[in-house]
Amino acid sequence: MPEVYNWQLGRKMAYVYEEAHPQKQFAAVFNINRCIGCQTCTGTCKATWTFSKGQEAMWWNNVESKPYGGFPQHWDVKILQKLDEAHQAAGKKAEWDTAQTGEAEPYGVYNGMTITEAATPEQQALGYLPPDSEWRAPNFYEDTSTGYKGDNLGISTEGASLPEHQTWFFYLQRLCNHCTYPACAAACPRKAIYKRPEDGIVLIDQARCRGYRKCVEQCPYKKTMYRGTTRTSEKCVACYPRVEGNDPLSDGVPMETRCMAVCPGKIRMNGLVDIAEDGSWAEAPNHPLYHMIKVEKVALPLYPQFGTEPNIYYIPPRWAPRAYLRQMFGPGVDEAIARYVAPSRELLAVLQLFRTTQKMIFRYEIEEGPLVLETEVNGQPWQMYDDTVIGFDAQDREVARLSVVEPIHERPVERLNSI
Amino acid sequence: MNKRSLLSLSLILAAAAALTFFKVPLAGSQGLTLVAAQVSGDLPLADLDSAVWQQATAIDVPLSAQNVVRPMMLNTNVKSITARALHNGTQLAVLVEWADDTQNDSMVRVQDFRDAAAVQFPLAEGQPFFCMGQQGGNVNIWHWKADWQADITARNDMHTLYPNMYVDQYPFSAAADPIVAAPADYADSNYLPALASGNLFASASRLSSVEDVIAGGFGSLTAQPVEGQNVQGYGVWAEGKWRVIFSRDLESTETEDASFGAGKVYSVAFAVWDGANGERNGQKSVSQWVSLQIEGVAASPAPAAAETKTESVSYEGVLWAVVPMAAMLLAILGLAGLAFLFSKLPNK
Ligand code: SF4
Ligand code: SF4
Ligand code: SF4
Numbered sequence: 019m020p021e022v023y024n025w026q027l028g029r030k031m032a033y034v035y036e037e038a039h040p041q042k043q044f045a046a047v048f049n050i051n052r053c054i055g056c057q058t059c060t061g062t063c064k065a066t067w068t069f070s071k072g073q074e075a076m077w078w079n080n081v082e083s084k085p086y087g088g089f090p091q092h093w094d095v096k097i098l099q100k101l102d103e104a105h106q107a108a109g110k111k112a113e114w115d116t117a118q119t120g121e122a123e124p125y126g127v128y129n130g131m132t133i134t135e136a137a138t139p140e141q142q143a144l145g146y147l148p149p150d151s152e153w154r155a156p157n158f159y160e161d162t163s164t165g166y167k168g169d170n171l172g173i174s175t176e177g178a179s180l181p182e183h184q185t186w187f188f189y190l191q192r193l194c195n196h197c198t199y200p201a202c203a204a205a206c207p208r209k210a211i212y213k214r215p216e217d218g219i220v221l222i223d224q225a226r227c228r229g230y231r232k233c234v235e236q237c238p239y240k241k242t243m244y245r246g247t248t249r250t251s252e253k254c255v256a257c258y259p260r261v262e263g264n265d266p267l268s269d270g271v272p273m274e275t276r277c278m279a280v281c282p283g284k285i286r287m288n289g290l291v292d293i294a295e296d297g298s299w300a301e302a303p304n305h306p307l308y309h310m311i312k313v314e315k316v317a318l319p320l321y322p323q324f325g326t327e328p329n330i331y332y333i334p335p336r337w338a339p340r341a342y343l344r345q346m347f348g349p350g351v352d353e354a355i356a357r358y359v360a361p362s363r364e365l366l367a368v369l370q371l372f373r374t375t376q377k378m379i380f381r382y383e384i385e386e387g388p389l390v391l392e393t394e395v396n397g398q399p400w401q402m403y404d405d406t407v408i409g410f411d412a413q414d415r416e417v418a419r420l421s422v423v424e425p426i427h428e429r430p431v432e433r434l435n436s437i
Numbered sequence: 438m439n440k441r442s443l444l445s446l447s448l449i450l451a452a453a454a455a456l457t458f459f460k461v462p463l464a465g466s467q468g469l470t471l472v473a474a475q476v477s478g479d480l481p482l483a484d485l486d487s488a489v490w491q492q493a494t495a496i497d498v499p500l501s502a503q504n505v506v507r508p509m510m511l512n513t514n515v516k517s518i519t520a521r522a523l524h525n526g527t528q529l530a531v532l533v534e535w536a537d538d539t540q541n542d543s544m545v546r547v548q549d550f551r552d553a554a555a556v557q558f559p560l561a562e563g564q565p566f567f568c569m570g571q572q573g574g575n576v577n578i579w580h581w582k583a584d585w586q587a588d589i590t591a592r593n594d595m596h597t598l599y600p601n602m603y604v605d606q607y608p609f610s611a612a613a614d615p616i617v618a619a620p621a622d623y624a625d626s627n628y629l630p631a632l633a634s635g636n637l638f639a640s641a642s643r644l645s646s647v648e649d650v651i652a653g654g655f656g657s658l659t660a661q662p663v664e665g666q667n668v669q670g671y672g673v674w675a676e677g678k679w680r681v682i683f684s685r686d687l688e689s690t691e692t693e694d695a696s697f698g699a700g701k702v703y704s705v706a707f708a709v710w711d712g713a714n715g716e717r718n719g720q721k722s723v724s725q726w727v728s729l730q731i732e733g734v735a736a737s738p739a740p741a742a743a744e745t746k747t748e749s750v751s752y753e754g755v756l757w758a759v760v761p762m763a764a765m766l767l768a769i770l771g772l773a774g775l776a777f778l779f780s781k782l783p784n785k
Binding site: 069070071072074137139140141142147148149150153205207208209223224225226227228229230231232234243244245246247248249250252 | 506507508509510511544545546547548549584593594595598602604607608609610618620623628629630631632633634635636638639655656658715717718719720
């Protein structure tokens with residue numbers, strides 16, 4: 019098998035195909051801390067793409083309550099268990115070496131096996147095929163928190179104190195990660211799955227698919243889904259007409275996808291980042307996604323150890339147990355939470371840009387404002403400035419302008435009751 | 438992949454290549470000849486119990502698991518098939534039978550895989566790689582699918598597999614009762630993208646249980662266009678056994694089709710999938726090449742230049758055709774000798 023460089027793992031890894039990279043990559047940051055679990059994203063994707071016969075159990079976007087929820091049920095527990103068994107059989111440990119970090123290995127070096135490295139002769143990547151029973155009840159365990167062991171009611175009076183709640187859950191928003199090294203594409207014996215050179219979006223060619231369900235079996239995130247009426251598999255298409263700027267609303271510039279653009283919790287930011295020939299992200303310090311992912315490292319990939327180099331990044335929930343989060347987002351969790359809890363002046367401004375426009379933001383500028391708050395966060399002094407952040411679209415036109423402090427408008431007395 | 442498995446894979450590949458090059462049979466089926474017996478009148482294309490089949494000599498063909506490329510499954514279920522063939526000068530019919538405890542003829546649920554069988558013919562001179570051919574050595578495959586067979590009677594659909602399902606409506610489907618909406622009820626096939634892109638799997642109606650495809654190596658399987666789909670099938674499962682008839686006109690002018698003529702020898706290979714075992718694509722049981730002899734007298738010799746590529750016969754094909762014929766001749770002579778001797782024995 020050829021070797022490819024996976025920067026999320028800080029090393030080369032075995033992959034079915036030679037290393038090749040798109041010019042741009044579809045990516046997003048999800049701020050888990052802000053999600054209200056409303057499922058507007060989920061319903062919007064369904065109302066756009068998957069309302070037809072055979073797609074009943076197909077939720078290209080879903081939001082599950084961790085730690086118990088999962089669509090399909092227990093998908094991550096099952097694949098983690100398989101990976102663990104493979105490590106035990108090989109006498110290896112799935113450990114990270116965090117002593118060495120740098121540009122090419124921001125989270126350190128993963129010394130364990132990825133799903134392509136742990137594959138059996140039957141597969142290109144370690145996986146399993148969930149039966150229909152596991153695709154049902156997509157939001158099973160919704161809002162189910164862990165129990166507190168110290169009290170027979172499962173409630174702790176100090177339960178909600180940080181840094182770790184005694185009883186906790188959080189929402190995990192999921193869609194296809196449009197991976198750099200897609201396991202779905204590796205798995206397909208017919209090369210019916212491809213990654214577009216212009217934006218890195220991963221698609222299933224519906225003319226070539228023969229319903230083998232190898233992708234359903236080997237995508238570790240379980241984001242290709244089988245459709246019984248057409249006997250083929252389908253997946254999230256990253257709303258590509260919007261990303262291409264072909265949607266009538268888009269004004270000819272790339273637009274965020276449907277699930278991103280509708281989010282009332284303002285947790286999602288979607289964009290395209292420039293990829294250098296060697297697969298690294300071309301330096302773009304004023305790109306909001308580049309800033310959050312590469313400069314601040316406040317947003318992290320989901321289960322990077324799977325090895326597909328996923329392109330949806332998460333700001334981890336600051337109240338959940340760190341060991342659980344490290345398993346889910348890798349060793350960068352502690353630093354990411356620290357940076358989110360006490361954001362830098364620039365990051366605080368960038369965080370305001372979420373959900374201010376349907377157009378993808380390619381660049382931001384910050385106009386400095388006055389110091390408005392001095393306080394302490396985790397025993398450290400922290401200042402807040404009322405800066406203004408301005409977002410620009412693909413044609414460098416201004417599309418968003420926000421101040422850190424939300425402007426307040428007071429109604430005049432005579433209109434107090436008017437609606 | 439670690440070095441060891443890389444090494445073992447390359448060893449397997451090298452071994453397979455060597456075996457193919459030296460034509461060493463993996464499953465011991467080389468040397469077998471399937472004779473398509475010439476009969477007059479209509480062929481029993483949809484009659485498995487017709488006495489006409491008795492005129493064809495059955496051969497048992499050993500199968501083994503595909504073990505050259507991933508995905509493979511080394512414990513496939515079907516170890517052999519029985520094959521018979523008939524022709525009547527215009528049509529060819531091949532009857533394939535194999536044991537299978539379960540009938541898997543639906544592809545609706547995510548965990549459902551179909552039972553299937555395929556017969557394969559080289560499209561070029563000689564014998565390309567027995568597993569789906571190779572680059573520059575295309576093969577024509579007739580792929581029978583149990584679910585397509587079932588679809589002909591009544592298309593498998595969500596509501597047939599989930600009889601208690603409920604839905605308010607499926608937008609853009611014209612079905613009066615939304616539950617029974619079939620692909621044909623969608624005026625705009627964009628809501629069934631596989632159908633819109635011409636994928637036969639999603640076809641609103643099934644005209645045959647056999648898909649006519651070509652391949653030139655792993656991963657290259659491609660369905661012929663709808664106009665080129667000219668193979669018929671008929672399969673029935675009963676008492677732990679599938680019996681499937683493949684049929685087509687002997688001759689075909691399509692470049693993607695194998696073409697046959699009486700009195701000539703070709704090659705054929707078989708493959709079977711057991712859906713209950715999750716077998717699909719490369720996870721299958723396959724045979725080596727078997728000689729296929731079309732009984733009868735060859736049409737008046739055509740000038741060499743007019744000979745189509747599929748009609749050329751490999752040296753080995755001739756050998757395998759000649760050897761059994763010679764053996765048969767010897768046997769007949771022997772029997773005649775014995776009969777002669779017996780006739781000379783004194784009567785009681
Ligand atoms: S998340 Fe799964 S379906 Fe999406 S690109 Fe990655 S491997 Fe493929
Ligand atoms: S990007 Fe588009 S297709 Fe993909 S989950 Fe979101 S709404 Fe659905
Ligand atoms: S729409 Fe936004 S807030 Fe609502 S569930 Fe989806 S990601 Fe969370």
